[in-house]
Amino acid sequence: MGFLNAIRYFIVYFNYFCMAFTLLLNIIYIIQLFVSFFRVHHNYNRTFSDDYLSYEDSENLLPISLIIPAYNEQEHIxxxxxSLMKLNYPHFEIIVVNDGSTDKTGDRVINAFHMHKIETSIRYQIPTQKIEAVYYSKTYPNLLYVQKANGGKSDALNAGINISKYPLFTCLDADSRIEKDALLRLSLEFIKDSRTVVAGGIVRIANGSKIVDGELKGFTMPKKLIERFQIVEYYRSFLMGRVFWAASNSLLIVSGAFGLFRKQTVIEVGGYKKNTIGEDMEIVVRIHHYMRKHRRKYKVTFNEFSVCWTQGPMSLNDIRSQRRRWQIGLMDTLISHAGMTFNPRYGFVGMVSMPYNWIFELFGAVVETIGYFLIPFTLIMGELNMFFxxxxxLLSVSLGVILSEGSLVLEQYTHRAAMTAKQSIAISVYAILENFGYRQIITIFRVEGIIKYRKLRKTWGKIQRKEFEQ
Amino acid sequence: MKIELISVIGLLLCLLIIGIEYILLYRLAELQDEHTARNDNIRRRLDIHVEGVLYAPTQGSRDAEITALADEINGEYAVYEMAVKEIKEHQGSGFDDEAKEKLIERINTQVDPVAMYAKMLDEGDVYHKGYACRRLADLEALEYRDKIKECVDSKDRDLAYNAAMALCEMGDVYEVAAYLLRIENDTQYSGRIVNEFFDQFTGDREELAAMLFEKCNKYMKCTVIKTIAQYKIDGFRNMYIEGASGDDNQLKIACVKALAAFGYPEDEQILQIAAGDKDWVIRSSAVRGLSLLKTQTALNTVKHALGDKEWWVRQTAAQSLTRMDISPRDLEEILGGYDRFAADAMKNVLYKTVDT
Structure with missing residues (x-):
């Protein structure tokens, strides 16, 4: 009887814990939202006097190497x-790194841009798989095509870094598009403060949007519910989360789809980590780790006006695979740099950002999932007050809606003019609806990622994506 | 019961916030729509006016069109900027840049954009003030120099920068030098500012640099030397020669870079010595400078640098050689030579410069 009582007490108190945890998490998010609002307001006003277009032809801008790691990307490459060749930036080179594709990625690039093989000396500042050939085009002198043995995305990025000649580099996904002025806006972060070593741009869901040559030409509501939810989710994640963490120089992730890095710093920390599927987060955490350990002044920043468009997954299966990978990437990175957690040597990153990611982003999903099953169970068993x-x-749903609606307000505030008033209001309905099912399913996928960490941590998932409209 | 009461209050508060958010979202979205519609309308009307101004058959009708355009602008800087942009981007025949500039000047006499920006400078927040400073400088509104000077002292870094940049465009050597000296210790910031300011400065760059050299710290001195290297200011050559032969490495780097930009034969000896320096940045600059001389001794040094232990020096040497009068025999010797470093660097450059 004593044992049963103990279980009963455990369940009841665990319920309270789950509830308190969820409420606390949402309150933290709301604090993030408020800080982000002031930050976005300030940044928006600053862009007015920045006059960033006056830098368009400036010799003072740092040249950039755009690295595109490609594995079986024949459709998009x-x-x-x-589209990248039309970027509004004075000096840049494009390096396509073919990571041993088995399709016609290489042939397509070589033929489309009239490239020929050249002999070139390569500085292997970061060890990578063998670079088999380098192609160059006289017609497109700022384009290089690199053929290398398969070694994964990190290896391809490292090869691109080795072959690049400019002080800044950005890694871009082969199936994303960056806006015409995005590079210009992002590179100003490095010009304005020379301590900047990493700058991330905002990633927006392109489903439903018409993007032509890096310019948004119109928006129609995507057909599938899952795509609509992702639009809200991305606003929340980027405009709220990243703006907040960047404000305290403790941003731990810069999207793999669009981030600008100081090459020398990345080489110093040893390049992208191989055999991990969260290489975009890992490199940023490693930079924090290295810079703080060596007491160097640095900045990891975020610019919400530099936009990259990406096609979000269109099926539940694809989104499941994506979220599992993200969670595994998060877990892998946190384990690799566990020593930073609650270590005052690493400042705000060690004392706040890392613990936050452990508690709320990693294990939060587990607590939330247990709560989904346990709380109704306890209710059925009559151990929980119905009113309570x-x-x-209602409280947890309301807090969720506050966050999503707040992100939509932020989005509207950044004057994107992407959506009409009607569309904005329509999308805000999904900010409510996502709390009834979608959010719970995503949380379960994240938990699945944790459970299957050992099995899936080195595998890649291919997501079916839509073509960009031309 | 107490916790339940708190929960209910919390819930009501949440609902209130959601309501406010909805109103805000709707209002912002509506404003956005209004703004877009208004801009589209203005743009359409501007198209007609600009077309009228550009293609008016007589002087009288052009004046009338300009008056109509001024009425449309009605003291709004955003509309004025749209009109100016449209004229500048107009691709019609018979309108070169000079003709467009003249037309803009005539529009300016009616619209008085200086008054618009002056008002912004008086009444705007720090962001608008900064913007107004820059535009007033573009319009050469020298009468507002004193007001802009006041903004240079602002505690807001962006406003101070924009005001100083405006003075830079106005060629105000004393104020610009004073601003640069004020930020010289902020090494994360001043490097970029020096580059931008010398780039935009409309006054005497030599005078500005001399004023800085007189009072600035070593970091600023090196930055200024590197920045003005491209302008090849003869007046500082002796200082460069002294710095290039001195013991201070940072100063040496800057001075060798500056001397290399001149490409004077009398500096060859200094550059030859610098090409053997222990610092690879100095070696690389010296190699670049020697490539401008095109003498046999310079050629030999650059060829030798192809085998340098530092990758960047080898690349610079290879690129420099393509600009020098290198004979096919020398080239063959490098490509087929024992030194693989040299051959690789040379091949890399040749593949990109010569049709294959």
């Missing part, structure tokens, strides 16, 4: 390179 349950449920 040529179109993507063509209803209030808790």
């Amino acid at each position: 040529v179109q993507n390179v063509r 349950f209803v209030i808790y449920f």
